[in-house]
Amino acid sequence: MTNRTDDHSLLDFPGAAELIAAGGVAPPSAGAVDGAWDAVARAAREEERATPTPPTQLMSHRIRRPRRLLVAAAAVAAIATGAVAYPVLDMGAEPAATASASEFFKGMAEVAEDAPAAAPVYWKVRVETDNQDDGRRTDTNYFDREGRVWSVDADGTVHEPPAGEEGKVKKWPVGKKWLTWPDLEKLPTDEKALAALFPKDAHSRFDQVTIMLEDSPASPDLRAALFRILADTPGMKLVGDVRDSKGRAGVAVEITQKSWVRMGEGTGDDLTLHTQDRYIIAPDTGLLLETTHKTLGRATPADRYTWLEVGPAERVE
Incomplete structure (x- = not known):
C-alpha cells in the first residue's frame, strides 16, 4: 500500500505564499515543461538522500542539499508549468529483488x-x-x-x-x-x-x-x-x-x-x-x-x- 503525505509545512520558504496564490498561467513551451520536471525529479531524488552535515566534513558527492531547499527548488520549478507542485516519494512496498x-x-x-x-x-x-x-x-x-x-x-x-x-x-x-x-x-x-x-x-x-x-x-x-x-x-x-x-x-x-x-x-x-x-x-x-x-x-x-x-x-x- 502506498503511503502518500501532504506536508504543506515543507513549502516554508521565501516566496512560497506568492507561489501558492499565483494560480494558473499561460501554457509554457514543451522545453520549459521538460526542464521544470527534470528539476523536480532531481530534487525528489536528492531530497531522499539529503542529510544535514557539518560544513567542515568532506562527504559523498551524492549527498548535497538540505531537504527544505530541495523542496523549495522543486516548487519553484513548477512555476514553468503553471501549477503548484512538490515531490512525494513512494514509500510503499518494494518489489522483490530478482x-x-x-x-x-x-x-x-x-x-x-x-x-x-x-x-x-x-x-x-x-x-x-x-x-x-x-x-x-x-x-x-x-x-x-x-x-x-x-x-x-x-x-x-x-x-x-x-x-x-x-x-x-x-x-x-x-x-x-x-x-x-x-x-x-x-x-x-x-x-x-x-x-x-x-x-x-x-x-x-x-x-x-x-x-x-x-x-x-x-x-x-x-x-x-x-x-x-x-x-x-x-x-x-x-x-x-x-x-x-x-x-x-x-x-x-x-x-x-x-x-x-x-x-x-x-x-x-x-x-x-x-x-x-x-x-x-x-x-x-x-x-x-x-x-x-x-x-x-x-x-x-x-x-x-x-x-x-x-x-x-x-x-x-
Missing part, C-alpha cells in the same frame, strides 16, 4: 572476501564527474586514517589539508551517523548485524551501502558483508554485461525509484516520475567502475560518476 541480481551480489561478496587485506598510509580516490551543475571534471584526492584530505591538480600540484577546524574530514554515512576510516574498522562484518545499522527503506539503504562501496577503505570482510546486504535488498535488477564510459567491461545493476508531483487543485492527475540509478561493477574485483543517476523519459543527461582509481597509496603524488 534472483539473478541477488546471486550476482552474493558472487561479488565471495570475490571481495578473497581480496588481499591492506594497511595503507593513504587512500586514493580519482573520480570523473559529469553532470549539468558542474560539467565534466576529474578530482584526485588522498586521505589518511584521521580523515585529512589532500587534493592533487591535473598538473601535479598537491594541496595540503588546512590545519585545525578549517580542514575537511572524509566520512561515510551509515544510518544517521557519519563514520571515519577507523570507525569503519569497528563495524560488524556479519551481514545481519551490519544491515541493522543502515536505513530500513530499500532505496536509502542501497544508496548508503553503494556510497561505501564506491570509495571507502572498507576491509575485504566488510565489503563482502556490504555485498550480502545488497543481495537481500529489494528493488534491484541485474542488467548484465556492459561497458562504462571509458570502455571498461563490467556488470550493471539498476534500482528504480518512483516519485510523483502533487499538482495544485483542479490541475488533473498527479505526475509520476521514475528515477533510475545504475551501478557498473567489475566482476573480477568487485570494485565499482561507474554510477549514473537519471530521470526516465526525460532528455536530461544522467549524472555520471566514473571511478578511475580507488585504492591504497603509500604517498601523496
